[in-house]
Amino acid sequence: GLHSDIQENNFVPQVTITTPAQALGCMYVLEGSSLGGSVIKRQLGKSPHFEGVHFYFFGCYGEDTGRLWKEFRAAVLNTIDTPEKENEIVQAAITTFSDVARCFTPGIREISPASA
Numbered sequence: 001g002l003h004s005d006i007q008e009n010n011f012v013p014q015v016t017i018t019t020p021a022q023a024l025g026c027m028y029v030l031e032g033s034s035l036g037g038s039v040i041k042r043q044l045g046k047s048p049h050f051e052g053v054h055f056y057f058f059g060c061y062g063e064d065t066g067r068l069w070k071e072f073r074a075a076v077l078n079t080i081d082t083p084e085k086e087n088e089i090v091q092a093a094i095t096t097f098s099d100v101a102r103c104f105t106p107g108i109r110e111i112s113p114a115s116a
Contacts, residue, residue, distance in 0.1 A: 015092075015095060015096050015099050017092070019088065020079075021079075021085050021088040021089050021092065022088060022089075022091075022092040023092075024076050024079060024089050024092070025088065025089040025090065025091065025092025025093040025094075025095075025096060026092050026093070026095075026096040027072070027076075028072075028076060028089065028093045028096075029093050029096040029097050029100065030096070030100075031068070031069060031072045032069070033057075033058075033100070034057075034058075034059075034060065034061055034065050034068070034069065035065060035066075035069055037057065037058035037059045037060065037061075037065070038058065038059045040055075040058050041055045041058035041059055044058075076089065
């Protein structure tokens, strides 16, 4: 889903992942976005700016969305064993959120931890 959207629409996220904790932070944002995916897809579909854009990612899990989110969230919480790891996950999530926002809104400012 997301890979198809990125290729089809030439979106270029700038997320750099070098550790498992950073990967979890990135995945937290992407997996979390699936919760409101059907609403987002419907709203974006109303905009003439996105005419012909499929947004494969939104709604990709169908009826399994809630269950899969709960399983993923539990796995992340079970992984956090130090404050440093928790901070690394949070910082990667903030960076990912900023990068995804920039994909859809050219010129958007970066989101700082203080404003997140």
